[in-house]
Amino acid sequence: NSATTSSYNKGRGPRVKLRTTWSLRPCVSTCRWTHTKEKGKPLMLNPRTNKGMAFSLQERQILGIHGLLPPKVETQDLQAMRFQNNLKKMTDPLEKYIYLMGIQERNERLFYRVLMEDIEELMPIVYTPTVGLACTQYGHIFRRPKGLFISILDKGHIRSILDNWPETNVSAVVVTDGERILGLGDLGVYGMGIPVGKLCLYTACAGIRPEKCLPVVIDVGTDNETLLKDPLYMGLYQKRDRSQAYDDLIDEFMEAVVEKYGQDTLIQFEDFGNHNAFRFLRKYREKYCTFNDDIQGTASVALAGLLAAQRAVGKPITEHRVLFLGAGEAALGIANLIVMAMMEKGMTQAEARKKIWMFDKYGLLVNGRREEMDSNQEAFVHDSPGNVQSFLDAVNIIKPTAIIGVSGAGRLFTHDVLKAMGTLNERPIIFALSNPTNKAECTAEEAYTLTNGKCLFASGSPFGPVTMGDGRVFTPGQGNNAYIFPGVALAVILSGVRHISDTVFLEAAKALAEQLTDKELEEGRLYPPLSNIREVSVQMAVKLVEYVYAKGMAFRYPEPMDKKGFVRATVWNTNYDSFLPDTYDWPGVSYSPKSN
Ligand SMILES: *[C@@H]1O[C@H](CO)[C@@H](O)[C@H](O)[C@H]1NC(C)=O
Numbered sequence: 001n002s003a004t005t006s007s008y009n010k011g012r013g014p015r016v017k018l019r020t021t022w023s024l025r026p027c028v029s030t031c032r033w034t035h036t037k038e039k040g041k042p043l044m045l046n047p048r049t050n051k052g053m054a055f056s057l058q059e060r061q062i063l064g065i066h067g068l069l070p071p072k073v074e075t076q077d078l079q080a081m082r083f084q085n086n087l088k089k090m091t092d093p094l095e096k097y098i099y100l101m102g103i104q105e106r107n108e109r110l111f112y113r114v115l116m117e118d119i120e121e122l123m124p125i126v127y128t129p130t131v132g133l134a135c136t137q138y139g140h141i142f143r144r145p146k147g148l149f150i151s152i153l154d155k156g157h158i159r160s161i162l163d164n165w166p167e168t169n170v171s172a173v174v175v176t177d178g179e180r181i182l183g184l185g186d187l188g189v190y191g192m193g194i195p196v197g198k199l200c201l202y203t204a205c206a207g208i209r210p211e212k213c214l215p216v217v218i219d220v221g222t223d224n225e226t227l228l229k230d231p232l233y234m235g236l237y238q239k240r241d242r243s244q245a246y247d248d249l250i251d252e253f254m255e256a257v258v259e260k261y262g263q264d265t266l267i268q269f270e271d272f273g274n275h276n277a278f279r280f281l282r283k284y285r286e287k288y289c290t291f292n293d294d295i296q297g298t299a300s301v302a303l304a305g306l307l308a309a310q311r312a313v314g315k316p317i318t319e320h321r322v323l324f325l326g327a328g329e330a331a332l333g334i335a336n337l338i339v340m341a342m343m344e345k346g347m348t349q350a351e352a353r354k355k356i357w358m359f360d361k362y363g364l365l366v367n368g369r370r371e372e373m374d375s376n377q378e379a380f381v382h383d384s385p386g387n388v389q390s391f392l393d394a395v396n397i398i399k400p401t402a403i404i405g406v407s408g409a410g411r412l413f414t415h416d417v418l419k420a421m422g423t424l425n426e427r428p429i430i431f432a433l434s435n436p437t438n439k440a441e442c443t444a445e446e447a448y449t450l451t452n453g454k455c456l457f458a459s460g461s462p463f464g465p466v467t468m469g470d471g472r473v474f475t476p477g478q479g480n481n482a483y484i485f486p487g488v489a490l491a492v493i494l495s496g497v498r499h500i501s502d503t504v505f506l507e508a509a510k511a512l513a514e515q516l517t518d519k520e521l522e523e524g525r526l527y528p529p530l531s532n533i534r535e536v537s538v539q540m541a542v543k544l545v546e547y548v549y550a551k552g553m554a555f556r557y558p559e560p561m562d563k564k565g566f567v568r569a570t571v572w573n574t575n576y577d578s579f580l581p582d583t584y585d586w587p588g589v590s591y592s593p594k595s596n
């Protein structure tokens with residue numbers, strides 16, 4: 001092709017005139033370039049458009065990057081292999097985190113490719129527990145900022161800060177104020193790692209397009225003395241503002257987000273202090289499209305485990321008696337969702353509540369107890385069943401079919417408790433949900449060995465498979481919220497849900513439990529393998545989209561008739577876009593790659 005050669009030789013590169021119809025083509029899953037029209041080096045510096053050495057020769061010439069890369073053209077497979085090999089050599093999780101985030105900063109699709117291909121290994125790196133460690137070191141390992149930083153000094157100007165964010169079509173925001181980052185406490189602006197990590201899972205697990213996701217940290221100061229003395233800290237050097245100004249700031253933020261990105265923008269609150277988390281959830285849940293993963297996501301994933309366990313036990317949920325260790329917000333969230341599940345099977349609310357008991361640091365929640373109980377707990381306060389001095393007494397007297405630990409107070413499912421559960425039940429259900437691993441109420445090994453392999457066990461932190469003396473192997477379930485929130489988010493975004501009701505989380509739990517195969521259940525699993533999470537999330541989203549349309553909660557019209565096709569068509573994948581237009585005109589010649 002002489003035109004190509006001659007203009008190439010002149011060193012100007014061929015001029016490309018885009019077909020107008022091409023630039024107006026609806027953006028299905030390709031062609032970011034249609035909006036940006038970036039060329040040359042900036043295209044390579046933008047992680048969203050960069051393909052590294054996977055730019056084809058034609059692309060390199062047309063885009064003006066020929067010579068800026070080594071001559072070889074690589075496939076994404078090969079690129080991924082390079083990073084996978086390097087990751088395998090690393091032993092330090094924080095080092096892996098820094099390395100992975102570096103890929104994200106350079107080549108987004110490749111990052112997600114690497115992450116998704118080994119999600120079971122890498123989820124604990126980009127998300128808990130390693131992300132927590134990374135947050136504590138945020139100012140020390142800092143390379144490039146990700147996400148949006150809004151401080152209390154920006155009050156009155158939040159909208160203009162949002163306008164600085166380069167993406168115009170955001171549909172999901174994850175926001176934290178850094179007060180209670182995982183189990184680590186107040187990390188102030190260092191908490192940014194959490195929204196970033198959470199949104200990585202939105203994309204990796206549910207295929208939500210990364211440009212539609214916006215991580216935000218709100219900086220109102222920190223009460224963490226270590227950080228206030230750290231010269232590398234990156235937030236305001238002041239104590240947390242707990243005045244009205246803080247509430248006003250959050251109000252302004254919520255308003256600015258919907259004003260800019262639309263009414264149905266999903267806003268997920270993450271790792272706020274407990275007090276604020278509940279307050280804001282109550283305050284905003286009817287006004288905005290919002291949910292709190294620590295409360296609602298946790299409840300949903302726990303219920304899913306229970307529904308799966310009930311399949312193994314062969315008793316409907318209405319015949320179970322549940323004893324909680326812990327009576328805080330997590331316990332109440334789970335309990336309320338269990339009540340909803342029981343009511344769906346025909347029980348009254350009062351009957352369902354009677355099936356649920358709670359035991360906290362002062363003992364069983366019973367009428368007339370001296371220690372104070374709050375109004376949220378009232379529903380689960382019953383008449384005293386007898387003389388309960390300890391959790392073991394409670395187990396022996398109440399005879400629960402399931403015990404659920406959410407107290408965060410360490411190994412309180414003692415050997416006696418576990419043995420008692422094994423004696424009382426054919427298949428006892430034992431959930432040790434407190435995080436991290438050293439706070440779990442018992443280990444997987446204890447649960448299986450002390451119940452002779454009879455129990456159905458799930459934990460909040462991951463435990464490896466347990467081999468029994470007789471050779472049986474059990475794979476414990478990890479009640480990871482990542483089974484729930486990405487699928488819920490995908491469904492909510494796609495169907496234009498305005499308010500996410502608790503029933504959505506009930507449906508999500510059912511959709512998750514359904515996806516567990518009988519074979520997996522036999523292995524002791526209560527959740528599908530994490531390696532399968534993309535498919536699990538997408539199927540859950542299909543179920544939820546069907547549900548919200550059926551219940552009139554969806555606001556995106558026209559209603560898609562084929563919900564499955566609708567969801568699957570939007571799921572983002574990590575294949576590189578082609579930067580070559582279908583047809584383009586060289587000076588003087590018409591050139592079409594298809595007829596080439
Ligand atoms: C304070 O910050 C440090 C460093 O980030 C962290 O390790 C620690 O857990 C925090 N402490 C509290 C009480 O929040």
Ligand SMILES: *[C@@H]1O[C@H](CO)[C@@H](O)[C@H](O)[C@H]1NC(C)=O
Pocket residue numbers: 035168169
């Ligand atoms: C944002 O979405 C609108 C409507 O869906 C679309 O017309 C527009 O091209 C999108 N813009 C970008 C930058 O993706």
